[in-house]
Amino acid sequence: MSSPHTVDALIVGAGPAGATAGYVLAREGLKVLILDKARFPRQKICGGLVTWKTLRVLEEIFGISPQTLRSQGTLFHSTREYTLRNRRRLLFAEHQRDPFYFVDRGRYDQFWLDKAIAAGADAVQGDRVTGVDPDAGMVHTRGGKTYRGKALIGADGVLSRVKASVMKHAAGGRRHYHGMAAAMVAHVPDREDMAVPGLSFGYVPWGYAWSFPGPGYRNYGMLTLKTRGAKNLRAAFHEFLKSRSGADIRRASIYSRLLPYGCFTDVAGSKCTLLAGDACGLADPFLGEGIFYAHRSGQLAAEAILSTHRVGWSPLNQYRHLLRRSIIYELQFASAWQHILYRLLRLGDYRLLAISVRYFHRPIEDVVQGRRSFNWRHRHNPALYQMAARCLF
Ligand SMILES: Cc1cc2nc3c(=O)[nH]c(=O)nc-3n(C[C@H](O)[C@H](O)[C@H](O)COP(=O)(O)OP(=O)(O)OC[C@H]3O[C@@H](n4cnc5c(N)ncnc54)[C@H](O)[C@@H]3O)c2cc1C
Known part of the structure; x- marks a missing residue:
C-alpha cells in the first residue's frame, strides 16, 4: 500500500471552524490540508445571525473589518431592532446598542475558506471522509484517498465523523443526539416590510421560533431540544408559519437540521486529534449561536497545535486549557440560563419573561452580543458568581 499523503495539520470540514484553523496554521508556515465533502460555495442552512463578538473575533484573527465584509456582500443586512413574542402576542420590541448582523452562509463560508487558501492552505473539496483513525491522525475518503x-x-x-471516532460511538446513534436541537427552517420569498428579526416562544418546549431576514427571502425557523420537543416540531412549525400572515408557505423551501444545544464537551479530542466548532458541540445552548464559537475554537485549536508541534507534544491538554478558559465556562452559564428560562416558560408565565427583558434588557443584550461575558461578570462580582456557579453546575 502506498504511504498516505502527510501534512503538518489535516483539517476535516471547511466551515468557519475549519477555515479559521486552516488560516491561522497556514499563516504560520505549517503545511495544511483542508478536506470537505462539499464543493464551495455550498448551501448551509442557518439563521445567519452574527453578533458583535463575532465581528470582533474576525477582526482579531483575519484583520478584516465589518465594513469590508459589508462592501463585498458577505454581510447583507444589519438592524438594531428586534422583537420577542409569546406565539403571536408581542411581549417586547426594542432598539439595542449594537446591531444584529445577517450573513449569507454560502458566501460567508466561501470567503473564509478563500482566506485560508490565500494564506497557503491546500483544500480538497467534494470528497467525503468515511473513516478516521484519531490516534494516528489518519483519514480515509470515499474517493479512495488516505x-x-x-x-x-x-x-x-x-x-461529525471525527467526533464519533474519538468518542467511539456511531455518528447518528442515540448517544449522539444528547444535548442536540432539532430544527426546521423555511425560506420564504421576501417581503420588504419584514426586515426586523424576531423570536417567538410558546410553540415548542425547550426551544423557540425565529423570523430573520435572509438574502432574498425571509428565514423562518424553529428549534427544540431533540429529546424534549422534537415529536411535535413539524406540527408546531407549520402552525408558526401559518400565523405569519405574510409567509407564502406554498413557495417556501423547507429543511430539517440538527444543531448543538448543550452537548458541548471539553474532552475535545484524543492524542493528536482536536474537535472544533459544532463537532465539539460548541454552540450557545440558549440561542443556538454557533458561528462565533466555530471561529474561536478553530483559532484555539490552531494555537494549541502551534505551541506544541515543534516539541512533538500532544496539543490536546493545551487546547482543553484554552477551551475551558474562554468558551466552556461561558457555555456552562448559558446552559444554566437555558434551564431556568425553559422551566419558567413551562409554567406558562410569559409575563415574567416580558418583565425581566424589559428591566434587564441592557445586561442581557451585553451578554448576547458578547460585550460582557459571564467571565467578565465573574471577575467583577466574584462572590455572587461563585455562589451561582456552586448552585448551577
Ligand atoms: C437551522 C440552524 C440555524 C442556525 N442559526 C445560526 C445563527 O443564526 N447564528 C449562529 O451563530 N449560528 C447558527 N447556527 C449554528 C451554526 O450554523 C454552526 O454552529 C456553525 O456553522 C458551525 O460551524 P462549523 O465550522 O463547526 O461546522 P459547519 O459550518 O457545519 O461546517 C462543517 C463542514 O464539514 C463538512 N463535512 C461534514 N462531514 C464531512 C465528512 N464526513 N467529510 C468531509 N467533510 C465533511 C461539511 O460539508 C461542512 O462544510 C444554526 C444552525 C442551524 C442548524
Whole structure:
C-alpha cells in the first residue's frame, strides 16, 4: 500500500471552524490540508445571525473589518431592532446598542475558506471522509484517498465523523443526539416590510421560533431540544408559519437540521486529534449561536497545535486549557440560563419573561452580543458568581 499523503495539520470540514484553523496554521508556515465533502460555495442552512463578538473575533484573527465584509456582500443586512413574542402576542420590541448582523452562509463560508487558501492552505473539496483513525491522525475518503496529519482537526459539523471516532460511538446513534436541537427552517420569498428579526416562544418546549431576514427571502425557523420537543416540531412549525400572515408557505423551501444545544464537551479530542466548532458541540445552548464559537475554537485549536508541534507534544491538554478558559465556562452559564428560562416558560408565565427583558434588557443584550461575558461578570462580582456557579453546575 502506498504511504498516505502527510501534512503538518489535516483539517476535516471547511466551515468557519475549519477555515479559521486552516488560516491561522497556514499563516504560520505549517503545511495544511483542508478536506470537505462539499464543493464551495455550498448551501448551509442557518439563521445567519452574527453578533458583535463575532465581528470582533474576525477582526482579531483575519484583520478584516465589518465594513469590508459589508462592501463585498458577505454581510447583507444589519438592524438594531428586534422583537420577542409569546406565539403571536408581542411581549417586547426594542432598539439595542449594537446591531444584529445577517450573513449569507454560502458566501460567508466561501470567503473564509478563500482566506485560508490565500494564506497557503491546500483544500480538497467534494470528497467525503468515511473513516478516521484519531490516534494516528489518519483519514480515509470515499474517493479512495488516505491522508495523515501530524495533527488532525475535526471541524466536520454537528454529525461529525471525527467526533464519533474519538468518542467511539456511531455518528447518528442515540448517544449522539444528547444535548442536540432539532430544527426546521423555511425560506420564504421576501417581503420588504419584514426586515426586523424576531423570536417567538410558546410553540415548542425547550426551544423557540425565529423570523430573520435572509438574502432574498425571509428565514423562518424553529428549534427544540431533540429529546424534549422534537415529536411535535413539524406540527408546531407549520402552525408558526401559518400565523405569519405574510409567509407564502406554498413557495417556501423547507429543511430539517440538527444543531448543538448543550452537548458541548471539553474532552475535545484524543492524542493528536482536536474537535472544533459544532463537532465539539460548541454552540450557545440558549440561542443556538454557533458561528462565533466555530471561529474561536478553530483559532484555539490552531494555537494549541502551534505551541506544541515543534516539541512533538500532544496539543490536546493545551487546547482543553484554552477551551475551558474562554468558551466552556461561558457555555456552562448559558446552559444554566437555558434551564431556568425553559422551566419558567413551562409554567406558562410569559409575563415574567416580558418583565425581566424589559428591566434587564441592557445586561442581557451585553451578554448576547458578547460585550460582557459571564467571565467578565465573574471577575467583577466574584462572590455572587461563585455562589451561582456552586448552585448551577
Ligand atoms: C437551522 C440552524 C440555524 C442556525 N442559526 C445560526 C445563527 O443564526 N447564528 C449562529 O451563530 N449560528 C447558527 N447556527 C449554528 C451554526 O450554523 C454552526 O454552529 C456553525 O456553522 C458551525 O460551524 P462549523 O465550522 O463547526 O461546522 P459547519 O459550518 O457545519 O461546517 C462543517 C463542514 O464539514 C463538512 N463535512 C461534514 N462531514 C464531512 C465528512 N464526513 N467529510 C468531509 N467533510 C465533511 C461539511 O460539508 C461542512 O462544510 C444554526 C444552525 C442551524 C442548524
